[in-house]
Amino acid sequence: MSDDAPLGTFEEQVLLAILRTGADAFGMSVRREIEEVTGRAVAIGAVYATLDRLEAKRLVRSFRSSGDGRSRRMFAVTRAGARALAASRAMRDRLWRGINLLELGGEH
């Protein structure tokens, strides 16, 4: 799996959800965050599969927390992950440049 492959849509969503949940990013919280923001139901197995894949790509790292007595596998976005997100957004911005959807009536 090459490192400079562009992020998939779901991968991007997972990365962003990790950042949004901040210090409280574990499988279920990431899943809930995606559901709440996108309004789309997401299966927990799919989330973990993607988290594992992102970790294998070194875009995410995981560690064990031991806070309130419950040890959890927590996730954080690595620097490479942040770079990938930024690149993905920059690429999208470049693609959007000069596009006016109003002409197509797409926004209504």
Next chain:
Amino acid sequence: MHGTALPRLARALLRSMLHGAERDEVLGDMAEEYAERRGRRGALRARLWLWHQVLGSVPGVIGRSWFGGRTGFESEANSMKRGGLGLESWIMDARFALRGLRSRPQYVLLSVLTLALGIGGTTAVFAIARAVLLEPLPYRDSGELVHFWNAFDWSEAELAYLGDDWGGFDRVAAYTSEGVFMRPEGSAAQLIPGLRSTAALFEVLGARPALGRGFQAGDDAVGAEPTAVLSHGLWQELGGRRDIIGHTMQLDGTPRRVIGVMPAGFWFPDPSVRVWLSTPVRPDNGAGNYALVGRLQPGRAAGGMAEPLRRITSRLAEQFTYTPQFDKTKHAQLTPLGDYLLGPVRPALLATLAGMGVILLMACANVATLMLAQLRGRESELAVRVALGAGRRRLTQQLLVESALLGLLAGVIGAGAAAAGFTVLLAALPLGEMAVAAHADWTLFLTALVLAFAAALLIALAPVFSLWRGDLREALSRARSGGIGARGGRLEDLLVVGEVALAVLLAAGAAVLIRSVENLRAIDPGVRTRGVGVLDIAFSGDVPQEVRQQQMLEMIASLRSVPGVAAASAVQRLPLATRGDNWGIQIMEQPDLEPTTTALRVVGRDYFDVMGIRVLRGRGFEATDQAGSELVIVIDEELATKYFPGDDPVGQHIASGTGLGWMRIVGVVRGVRHSALAEPGGPGRYVLYDQYNYTPESAALVLRVQPDMSVPAVLHAAAASIQRSMAAVAVQDATTMDQVLALAMGPTRRIMQLMTILGALALTLGAVGVYGVVSHFVSRRRRDWVIRMALGMRPGSVIGQVVGRGALLVGAGCALGLAAAAAATRVLASLLFEVSAADPVALLGAAGALIATGCLAALLPAYRASRANAAAVLRDV
């Protein structure tokens, strides 16, 4: 977390899809959210959400574990060690096993094909055996049904005399098989297999018609309206109209009212019978050839009927006198109906099923030895993996997955083979009419898969055992020292000894059957079968006797003009195939002869010529023997020796109690086997259709076909010519005397053919097994030998050691197999002819065949070992 537990199934599925590290935490989180959703949105919505989570997780997990490619160096946080592994590890093992198998295509091909063969064969025979033997008989409480002794020898007079007085029985019915002449509108006359029975038949069997009614009391009274019950198949063929009930059909030349249609799946006494006719029971009819079937009173068993049977026989003895040969008052006994109907096919089916099972077991043993050898080859790899932390459970799992994959593959191919081979086997097994009961259906695939997984488990047993017993750390140290393990391989030895024993078992079974068939072949049937064709014909019942005789003679004459026919004749009962028609005999020159009966055959003039029956004395029938001329009769040698010992019978006179008077004996011919090859024919005599005052309603036309013509083609032309010219004659069953002879050998010949194929297969599998184990033995010892050969050991003694090793294994297997065979071939007893089940020639022959093939199989690796290049071997390790 402890508020509401997750439903069990969903929880188990989720558990299997998560790894150990996060399993508990995620399940806890899921339970929490599930409880919360239940409280907020209700149980149904929560459940829907939960199942969406479960099912939605499947693709991710499969994708991750199948394509994800794990390195084994993942971060501590998602370590897969804790809490064991779920579904994912199995998927990974399957991937690993597939990769491994792909790199060993020969091993896979050999294993899968042998397994598929065993699985396919066993599945197909099992499907047939299940349909024929395990399906319940289509009768209510068939355990209460019994068949009477002296089957097809009960007369209407006896039935009428005994009346309804069947103490100990609920009811008893009498039946007799009969070809029924039928001519549906607009088509040629047919002869359909049917049954005549007394009125109680359907009540005894406890079978209800699907339409109309069965026979009821009074239907068998003299003068009652003739009635018929149709089989479902015949009803369909006649148009399948419900209003057929009450209609009158012309059956056997008699108008009969159709009163009922039996449901599909009903049969009695075999699935070929298509119509059941009521028959009047006339007290003055001393013939009838009936068989009796009865239902025991509730609570009685077939074994506890001695007292009621004694009453019946003593009543019979009061009224009737019997010849000692057919004395009904002796040896009265009841056979459970199931045994009577299925008894003849059971041993053949069970023997074939066992044979296929043995092949499957041998295939399993073969694959297991292959797998063991693979495992030994990977010993150092496995040892390294164990040292790095792989558990034996995980390695076991991998072995299981590998054998399951092989099994699955073999199961799929085997199911295909079973479906394809089903009809072939059905035709090859001597099932007679019962073959109709067997159909291939989807359960075939189920059986194949179940067998495949059972086989897979069996195969994995030996490697897993060796994995758990062996000390892998020791293997690691050995690997470093060059891998010389003189010991070991004991499990393989055991497997191959078992395999050889199984092969001996099968080969012995085949051998006793071959000996039986040899004995059967050695019997002279008294007729020459080559080039003789047979057409079965029947007259419609309403054709008067004089017309029948006239038409019979015309038919024989017209057949001579069919192109390709060298000679034509007819007989009312074909040799080697039919029983009955034993008639009383009186001899003018011996007035005080005790009343006895012998076979009487009504024949056409050239009968002896067509059938190749030699005339030993005097003459056969000649053109001068005509309707108006002197009445003549020909007897066979058995009648001559029995009734005219030391006397010349030619010129003496015989009468047959038919009112025709004395007939002069003009010749003596060879005796023939009347009913079956293995049964002595008994005395017989021949009269001419031209002169005899009775032409039976059915006959077999026999044709000698010119040597350069095809028998079936000539038969076809002859049948067509009869159908054209004789409207009141049904032509059925064109066959050849060669086929009749083959059939007369009984089921033995066909079972022998099947078992011979299976025996050859077993020999091959056994040889492959011996070869594999000996090769492996050689590869373990090779290093040893090259050193010793370098020091002066002769190559010949290496060959001796290796072959000796093979011979030891084969010998041990043979001893075991012979002991098993001596006991097991007894199931074949009813199929054997003049051979003991423990026939020493057959048993030793089988063992000899295995020792020969086994030693040959050992010779190849031995030769290779003796030619090994020392430098290459020593460098290699």
